[in-house]
Amino acid sequence: MASVLQLSDVSIVRDGNPILKSVDWTVNGDERWVILGPNGAGKTTLLQVAAAMIHPSSGKARILDDTLGAVDVFELRPRIGFASTAMARRIPQNETVLDVVLTAAYSVTGRWNETYEDIDTRRAQRVLAEWRLGDLANRKFGDLSDGEQKRVQIARSVMTDPELLLLDEPAASLDLGAREELLQLLGGYASAPQAPAIIMVTHHVEEIPVGFNRAMLLSHGAITAAGPIGEVITSQNLSDAFGLPLEVEEINGRYTARAS
Numbered sequence: 001m002a003s004v005l006q007l008s009d010v011s012i013v014r015d016g017n018p019i020l021k022s023v024d025w026t027v028n029g030d031e032r033w034v035i036l037g038p039n040g041a042g043k044t045t046l047l048q049v050a051a052a053m054i055h056p057s058s059g060k061a062r063i064l065d066d067t068l069g070a071v072d073v074f075e076l077r078p079r080i081g082f083a084s085t086a087m088a089r090r091i092p093q094n095e096t097v098l099d100v101v102l103t104a105a106y107s108v109t110g111r112w113n114e115t116y117e118d119i120d121t122r123r124a125q126r127v128l129a130e131w132r133l134g135d136l137a138n139r140k141f142g143d144l145s146d147g148e149q150k151r152v153q154i155a156r157s158v159m160t161d162p163e164l165l166l167l168d169e170p171a172a173s174l175d176l177g178a179r180e181e182l183l184q185l186l187g188g189y190a191s192a193p194q195a196p197a198i199i200m201v202t203h204h205v206e207e208i209p210v211g212f213n214r215a216m217l218l219s220h221g222a223i224t225a226a227g228p229i230g231e232v233i234t235s236q237n238l239s240d241a242f243g244l245p246l247e248v249e250e251i252n253g254r255y256t257a258r259a260s
């Protein structure tokens, strides 16, 4: 399967400080990655490179067969789905759920006077149903619960059938029920044969959905482990990445971790 992302010796420097250090990483079309690492490790920064939102300070980033710096990012970005809290903050609170998803077709947040085809509306309705939001289509985004808002953000990010889907902490701040509902939906989506390549950043191994098959541990801007999820999410690797003894357990594709 062809690669959708290839980073070669990618570094990011901000205010003289290295935030990503010489990252080499390839993501293939059939891979669903989870990225874990301590606060400030550079996870969101890495996702922003993958989203063509920032350029490496040095090194080369190829995204969907285009090289950053030699491609019009406004043509590249619509092929990438990106759900993050920063993106969610740009959604007008009084926008209907249907319009939050529909406006992804024009890469805008906030419906104005774009013309949408019936096919766009039907697709938005289908995506809402898939993410168990069909009954909320006419509700205002700002009136939804955190769990519902997270699902709307993901529905919006898959509206355009992206070739690469990026999720920055999709389950953060959710209660147990909302988290499990989201993970069930994400697991189903990730396990479907037609799913795009997915990269998800999370803080907790408990938030890794079933169906994710690759993992990366990032610490101080550098990759400390990357590869098949069962080989990476181990007690030893997590203890090294987080700097304390941790014990990891895996049951039927779900993980838990606690201090040992």
Ligand SMILES: Nc1ncnc2c1ncn2[C@@H]1O[C@H](COP(=O)(O)OP(=O)(O)OP(=O)(O)O)[C@@H](O)[C@H]1O
Pocket (backbone or CB within 6 Å): 014, 015, 019, 037, 038, 039, 040, 041, 042, 043, 044, 045, 046
């Ligand atoms: N534009 C910027 N200018 C200066 N420093 C920055 C900038 N963006 C990020 N940083 C710094 O880079 C480091 C990595 O940030 P990043 O948000 O990528 O980490 P993270 O692993 O996602 O963290 P968290 O788990 O806390 O969300 C942090 O120390 C952050 O303060």
